[in-house]
Amino acid sequence: MDEEPRSFAQWLEFLRIDRAHGAGQLAQLALRGMIDQARVVSAESTTDLITTLSAQAEQMAAVRPSMAPLYNLLTRWRAQLEQLHDADLAQARTKATERGERILIEAAFAGDRVADHAAALLDGHRTLITHSYSSTVLKTFSALRRHDVRAIVTESRPLYEGHQMARQLTQWGIGTTLITDAQLGLAVADADVVLVGADTVLADGAVVNKTGTYLLALAAHDKGVPFYVCCESFKQADTTQPHLEAMPPKELTAPDLPHLAIQNIYFDVTPARLITGWIDENGFRPNR
């Protein structure tokens, strides 16, 4: 984001409307927001501070219920807050900040490790196809860029996050082909491998990611192209029931007509049976 939001209300609004970041990045930005709050929020005592921050973090996580990583990182931080009851108020603010920063460092490190594992696994593949925008997929391309790799990326309707993906890849000199989402079935046959990020990995291994990922997985399966998912372990949910967020219909800029409903669901679910394997910071886990 160009201008960092400041107040808690501004943070909530930023998180609510953001489409430019994947769930992992957004979770880290949310924790960054809570670290800001730990410094500035009004509190009369340490317990008051902890209670207030914990409630705010809970509220923040609820803004994007599709995104398990938002919940996971903020919950990790809330658990650490509970260890600060013995500190005085000033110390508690400092420690809440430090614990948050440490979680952010671990999360960034996890992202780098995911990309290292993915790059090691995919080295030798010539053309990778992906869908939408993913920071871990981007990091993997960065690790592979000296190896003459090529990219196929989707525009990713309605808000074209894929343009951002294409911009970054081409800045690194990676030859990139941009397609409409509907061309995924054609283009997957031109790729050696599929690599996508995830907003959430469900307890059964199914992957919640930008709508269209399921179609890419079906096409990859049909054409015999391996389909890998790469993301940090903090994206794992303990449920098999995803919440799939609907976004404002106006994002489709469609005609406003009587009898017409516009559906704008941002995420779909790719079942584990269509996934060749999962990559996280601990390494590669093949399917079965």
Place this chain on the structure above:
Amino acid sequence: MDEEPRSFAQWLEFLRIDRAHGAGQLAQLALRGMIDQARVVSAESTTDLITTLSAQAEQMAAVRPSMAPLYNLLTRWRAQLEQLHDADLAQARTKATERGERILIEAAFAGDRVADHAAALLDGHRTLITHSYSSTVLKTFSALRRHDVRAIVTESRPLYEGHQMARQLTQWGIGTTLITDAQLGLAVADADVVLVGADTVLADGAVVNKTGTYLLALAAHDKGVPFYVCCESFKQADTTQPHLEAMPPKELTAPDLPHLAIQNIYFDVTPARLITGWIDENGFRPNR
């Protein structure tokens, strides 16, 4: 089209750039253009007329090589021209016109019959999902509209032909849901049946239609939703090798970046194994 093109060159250009019509409609418009030519083209003799018209019709068919119906209707007319060598020039012009008009009437009648068969087959289904714009699918909805049917339609990138579909359906009072193409995998589970048109049906039953149709067929197969194709028999090709047209990259309105190629392939191929059955003016043909 708002303003009917007149000269042969204008007809060619109209056919070349048109995205608003399906292949069947476009084939009929092309023949309408040739009927115009039969009236006005310069010719010194009947043989000269036949040779000129036949060459023009051949040239017209080559403008959109993806579209078998264009080739089929024009070839049917060219065969009839060859029967006119005994007529004088004025008679030959009149007969060439009449034969063309007869082919157009038969084509329109075939389209109506397709829709009748499709409506009879699908009556009782509550929600139909389709992709892009198809005049035969529209006619089927028209036949079903008293039966409380609902529609799910895609926007159909890059030029949003689905908006035209939605506009017509909602004018008939049919409750319609518009989705991005990428939501096909989600939305197919909300439908009882898939009905799509075809630009061409290949000799092995595979269907060439607007890009994304193959993804819809994969999702329908995965979710157990029947997938029907409806089109006139003049859309059948005698080849199994489709030509898939690429259109101008600028239609995607994507950023212009070094190292970035933009791919805009308009049609994909849905293999017969994903198709529940085909409907043409002669009736319904189930798969196997």
